[in-house]
Every structure is written in C-alpha cells, then in structure tokens.
Amino acid sequence: KPPAPRPHRELSADYYSKKCPQLETLVGSVTSQRFKEVPISAPATIRLFFHDCFVEGCDGSILIETKKGSKKLAEREAYENKELREEGFDSIIKAKALVESHCPSLVSCSDILAIAARDFIHLAGGPYYQVKKGRWDGKRSTAKNVPPNIPRSNSTVDQLIKLFASKGLTVEELVVLSGSHTIGFAHCKNFLGRLYDYKGTKRPDPSLDQRLLKELRMSCPFSGGSSGVVLPLDATTPFVFDNGYFTGLGTNMGLLGSDQALFLDPRTKPIALEMARDKQKFLKAFGDAMDKMGSIGVKRGKRHGEIRTDCRVFL
Ligand code: HEM
Ligand SMILES: [Ca+2]
Ligand SMILES: [Ca+2]
Structure with missing residues (x-):
C-alpha cells in the first residue's frame, strides 16, 4: 500500500508540542494581562x-x-479594515514578541492570532475550545482583495449567506458567529442610515426599538456628530460573552442592520431564536464555529507560506 499523502491543509492541536510546548502558556500570559489592563483588546x-x-x-x-x-x-x-482597533494588533505584537523570545522563528503569526482570539473569548465569559494549529503566514496582503470578502453593516441576509457559503460556512454558522457581536462597539456611521433615512424612506428603520432609537439619535446626530463615538453592539452586556446579543435581537435592539436582519429572515430567525433561548447551546456552537472559521484557506509549507518573525512585515 502506498504511503498516505501527507495532509497539507490539516491543523492539529499538538502541532507545537515538540517545537514549542509552552506556546499557549506564553500567549495566555499576554492575553490575560491585556484583558485586565485593556479589556477592549x-x-x-x-x-x-x-x-x-x-x-x-x-x-x-x-x-x-x-x-x-x-x-x-x-x-x-x-476601508473595511479602518476601524479595526489598534488594541487588537498590539495584543498580537506583544504575544509574538514573548513567543519569539522563547521559540524563535517557530510559531506563525496566524497561529498566535487564533490562540489569542480564543483566549479573549474565554476571558470575556465565552467558551474555551482547543485551537488547532499549523497555519503558515501568507505572502500576500492587498487592500484590493478586502471589499468582496468582508460583509457590511447593511448587507442583506442573502448576501451574508452567500459570502459565508463561499468560505465553507453554513447558515447556522453565520448566525452563531454573528453572536460575536455580544461584545464590542460600532461607530455611528455603521448604523446612521437606520436612525434617519432607512433605505431612502427618510424614516427610521421600523425594526428598531423606539426607546433605543431615541438614545442612539442623541449619541449620533444626523450630521456634525463626532466620528469617534461608538455604541455597544449588545446594549445589555457589551463586555460579557453571553447570548445577550440574541435576546436583544428578539426585542428589536440589534444595532446593525445586518444583525437585526438575521431576526427577520425565515432562514436565520429560528437559529437566532434558539441561541436566545439556550445560552449553553450558543456557547458550544460558537466554539465549534470558530474552530471551522479558523481553518479557512489555511496554508502549509514554504511554497505558499512563511513563519514571520515580525508579524507586520514579510520575511
Ligand atoms: C455577519 C456579518 C458581519 C458584519 C456585517 C459585521 C460588521 C461589523 C461592524 C460594522 C462592526 C462595527 C465596527 C466599528 O464601527 O468599529 C463590527 C464589530 C465587531 N465584529 Fe462584526 N460583523 C460581522 C460578523 C462578525 C464575525 C463573524 C465576527 C467574529 C467571529 C465579528 C466580530 C466583531 C467584533 C468582536 C466586533 C466589535 C469590535 C470592537 O469593539 O472593536 N463580526 N462588525
Ligand atoms: Ca488572511
Ligand atoms: Ca453580551
């Protein structure tokens, strides 16, 4: 029998068990400190x-x-990446520096990012799941590739389903992963249309709670507002990784049009309802979906990848 071909795109939980056994402890020391000092990380x-x-x-x-x-x-x-906070980049740079000092040139930036994201989810009250590793860092980064691949706050459910399907993710995984909006904040411009001129009607989005609408309008005036203002995606618990995002959708408290839309479409609403009803089910499904998202387009080997020493520059 010929030897089985070496799986190229498969990740494993013990990938660094010989090369850098203390990897997750090293990353964990940075993420836990950052969470205490800069929770927005x-x-x-x-x-x-x-x-x-x-x-x-x-x-x-x-x-x-x-x-x-x-x-x-x-x-x-x-444009789609302009609002990614510096605190996220800084966390990875710090974790990478510590990892490099113990395991030089052995651990990819992409694996460190995957581990750090899991750590922060867990620190905020979300699930702890095993992170599979073995990603190599890519050799391309082009602004032009971004727009077709990143959803927008006014994307329709149809567009969201198609985009996620193109990444191998199901409708259920789209809904569950959107549950990330249980923590964090959004700038006014990402929901201003819903407050003043929904789809050219010159009226607010009818699927937005009246009281929330008043509050949002106060923080986000139609014009002349400060571009730095951000408001919580989950109005109830913006720092806790729970299912508050989904219960909020049930009471018309979704902040982004794309969020509330998940509760209006017959393909996604039953899933959102289920996640609102059963927190444990959401947390488990979220861990599984993150594992799957973390394996999208993974690269292995020198032809397509590299192990960067500075995450900001190609080797
Ligand atoms: C389903 C389609 C999605 C759309 C349209 C979308 C869009 C957005 C927008 C517009 C913001 C606000 C950015 C700002 O104003 O600063 C945001 C924030 C956020 N998104 Fe999404 N997102 C989607 C899915 C996801 C997924 C799958 C994840 C993670 C697995 C995620 C994680 C987050 C987090 C954590 C924040 C808060 C960031 C912060 O406070 O710094 N989103 N998203
Ligand atoms: Ca990438
Ligand atoms: Ca929450």
Missing part, C-alpha cells in the same frame, strides 16, 4: 481574527503593514 482581537480568515484565509495577512512610500496598500489600509 478582547473584541478588537476577535474581530481581527475574523477579518484575517475571510481575506486570503487565516494566514496573518491582516497584520502586514504597508511599506513606507509604497503605493501597494496592505489589507489593513482597506
């Missing part, structure tokens, strides 16, 4: 991981900085 890093995996796969392409004076903009510079 949690939503920042989770979103960073999502935006990495959806563009070129989970390969650390989001971490690359545009070369000084270069006209070829890296992914970070794309």
Whole structure:
C-alpha cells in the first residue's frame, strides 16, 4: 500500500508540542494581562481574527503593514479594515514578541492570532475550545482583495449567506458567529442610515426599538456628530460573552442592520431564536464555529507560506 499523502491543509492541536510546548502558556500570559489592563483588546482581537480568515484565509495577512512610500496598500489600509482597533494588533505584537523570545522563528503569526482570539473569548465569559494549529503566514496582503470578502453593516441576509457559503460556512454558522457581536462597539456611521433615512424612506428603520432609537439619535446626530463615538453592539452586556446579543435581537435592539436582519429572515430567525433561548447551546456552537472559521484557506509549507518573525512585515 502506498504511503498516505501527507495532509497539507490539516491543523492539529499538538502541532507545537515538540517545537514549542509552552506556546499557549506564553500567549495566555499576554492575553490575560491585556484583558485586565485593556479589556477592549478582547473584541478588537476577535474581530481581527475574523477579518484575517475571510481575506486570503487565516494566514496573518491582516497584520502586514504597508511599506513606507509604497503605493501597494496592505489589507489593513482597506476601508473595511479602518476601524479595526489598534488594541487588537498590539495584543498580537506583544504575544509574538514573548513567543519569539522563547521559540524563535517557530510559531506563525496566524497561529498566535487564533490562540489569542480564543483566549479573549474565554476571558470575556465565552467558551474555551482547543485551537488547532499549523497555519503558515501568507505572502500576500492587498487592500484590493478586502471589499468582496468582508460583509457590511447593511448587507442583506442573502448576501451574508452567500459570502459565508463561499468560505465553507453554513447558515447556522453565520448566525452563531454573528453572536460575536455580544461584545464590542460600532461607530455611528455603521448604523446612521437606520436612525434617519432607512433605505431612502427618510424614516427610521421600523425594526428598531423606539426607546433605543431615541438614545442612539442623541449619541449620533444626523450630521456634525463626532466620528469617534461608538455604541455597544449588545446594549445589555457589551463586555460579557453571553447570548445577550440574541435576546436583544428578539426585542428589536440589534444595532446593525445586518444583525437585526438575521431576526427577520425565515432562514436565520429560528437559529437566532434558539441561541436566545439556550445560552449553553450558543456557547458550544460558537466554539465549534470558530474552530471551522479558523481553518479557512489555511496554508502549509514554504511554497505558499512563511513563519514571520515580525508579524507586520514579510520575511
Ligand atoms: C455577519 C456579518 C458581519 C458584519 C456585517 C459585521 C460588521 C461589523 C461592524 C460594522 C462592526 C462595527 C465596527 C466599528 O464601527 O468599529 C463590527 C464589530 C465587531 N465584529 Fe462584526 N460583523 C460581522 C460578523 C462578525 C464575525 C463573524 C465576527 C467574529 C467571529 C465579528 C466580530 C466583531 C467584533 C468582536 C466586533 C466589535 C469590535 C470592537 O469593539 O472593536 N463580526 N462588525
Ligand atoms: Ca488572511
Ligand atoms: Ca453580551
């Protein structure tokens, strides 16, 4: 019998057990300290991981900085990535520095990002799941690749389902992963249309709670507001990783149009209802879905990948 071909795209939980056995402890010391000192690092890093995996796969392409004076903009510079918080990038840079000091040139930035995202989910009260590892860092990061791969706050359910399907994710996984919006914040411009001129009606979105509408309008005036204002995606518990996002959708408290839409479409509503009803079920499903998202477009080997030493620059 010929030897089984070496699986190229498969990740494993014990990938670094010989090369760098203390890896998760090292990353964990950085994430737990960051969570205490800069708790906003949690939503920042989770979103960073999502935006990495959806563009070129989970390969650390989001971490690359545009070369000084270069006209070829890296992914970070794309409009869709402008609001990724610095706190997420900083957490990965710090974790990478500690890992490099113990296991030089052995651990990819993409694996560190996957571990850090899991840590922050757990620290915020979410599930703890095993992170499979063995990702190599990608050799491309281009702003132009970003727009077709990152959903927008006014994407329709149809568009969301198609985009997630193109990444191998199901409708259930779309709904469950959107549950990440149980922590973190959004800028006014991402929901302003819902407050003043919903789909060109000059009226607010009817699927938005009246009291919440008043509050949102106060923080986010139609014009002349400060571009720095952010409001919680989950109005009830913006720092706790629970199913508050889904119970909120049930009372018309979704902040983004794309969030509330999940509760209006017959394909996604039953799933959102189930997650609102059963917190444990959500947490378990979320861990499973993150594992799957973390395996999108994974690269292995020198042809397509590298192990960066500085996550911001190609080798
Ligand atoms: C389903 C389609 C999705 C859309 C349309 C969407 C869109 C957005 C938008 C517009 C924001 C606010 C950004 C800002 O104003 O600063 C946001 C925040 C966030 N998103 Fe999503 N997102 C989606 C799915 C996901 C997924 C799958 C994850 C993770 C697995 C995720 C994690 C987050 C987190 C944690 C935040 C808060 C970031 C912070 O406070 O710094 N999102 N999202
Ligand atoms: Ca990527
Ligand atoms: Ca919450």
